[in-house]
Amino acid sequence: MRKLVPFIFAFFICFTLHAEFINIGVFASKQINSFDFSVRAGKYALFTESGKIKELDSKATLSIKYVDGFVEVKQNGTLIGKYRKVNLMGVGWYNHFMVKSSNPTGLERRFDDNLKIIAQRNKMQLVNNLDLDNYVAGVVEAEVGRKPPKEYFKLQAIICRTYALANTEKHIVDGYNLCDEVHCQAYHGKTFFNNIVEAAMQTRGAVIVDSDIQLITAAFHSSCGGQTVNSEDVWSKSLYYLRSVKDTFCLKHKDATWQKEIDKKQWKSYLTARLPSTIPERQYMNFSVSDRLKYFPESKLSFEELRGKFRLRSTYFNIQETDSKVLLKGRGFGHGVGLCQIGAMEMAALGYNYSEILHFYYSGVHIIDLSALDFFKDD
Ligand SMILES: [Zn+2]
Ligand SMILES: [Zn+2]
DSSP states (O other): OTTHHHHHHHHHHHHHHHOOEEEEEETTTSOOOEEEEEEEESOEEEEETTEEEEEEOTTOEEEEEEETTEEEEEETTEEEEEESEEEEEEOSSSOEEEEEEEETEEEEEEEESEEEEEEOSSSEEEEEEEEHHHHHHHHHHHHHOSOSOHHHHHHHHHHHHHHHHHTTTTTGGGTSSEESSTTSOOOOSOOOOHHHHHHHHHTTTEEEEOTTSOBOOOOEESBOTTBOBOGGGTSSOOOTTSOOOBOOTTTTSTTSEEEEEEEHHHHHHHHHHHSOTTSOHHHHHSBOOSSOOSBOTTSSOBHHHHHHHTTOSOSOEEEEEOSSEEEEEEEOBSOOBSEEHHHHHHHHHTTOOHHHHHHHHSTTOEEEEHHHHHHHHHO
């Protein structure tokens, strides 16, 4: 028996190291004044600044309302109390709950694990405290839906996990780690899609690091159009693992190309103001590229600037003059840096595994377990 104790202790330490939790500000841009909290699975305990108030079984519902700086909690019409802080903590084996707003009406989402409600100066903020991998699964569904091949969900899970852990300080002043919008990563609560839940669990703990064992900036975009972009061509920072690669995997997709017509006068006046006068008009009214370029030849006008100004789908396009317009014929969708999602989905469909796909788009990175990251951080 004595021999067993250290073993159990060691197991417990390992287990707690892996159970990472994260705090997500949910309904971040919406002001929820009142809502119903209902237990959908497991068991919950209500904790406040006055300690534990009560336990809630799987059928229980609480009505929660913001009143003058306090969170008012009622059950079946009876007031339980008014608090500054309310924590609804899952105490069963597998816990999830639903939030249904009554003011404003119509918002309804389900979440895994725990809910904190913080009374702020003029509103209450809902914070979903949950297991990192439950969060990752929710993000994967919100970001890419249910259609991609199963292997693709695994690499998207690793990217979302890497992003989350690299950005845990982003909303510290708001009282949580990340918000639930595209500002951080889209998250609409719990996913019930098995392929995604399994992908998050099968890659549990996996993150991408660079050669200094730092979490990478795991940039991705919809489609590169045949060639991805160096990071410094879009942002000022050059990162060795965000290099331009030739990608034929995305070329056959129906959204691989685009066209846009622009008024000739508008195009001409914008370009003449920014290009050196030595460049003849025919060069920017009729132009074609094979490889991606950062700048218009012999100038400081970047294609990224043109993409922003004319709201183009990408920086990778040819220019053709017509009667009163210029016709832009482009390839790809998005900034073009890092992983090309359409290409990665095609690779997954062709049988490449998540590691091969990540290494194809991110040059010279390593996929490691979080526990190793902690180990090197302490070093
Ligand atoms: Zn955010
Ligand atoms: Zn691509």
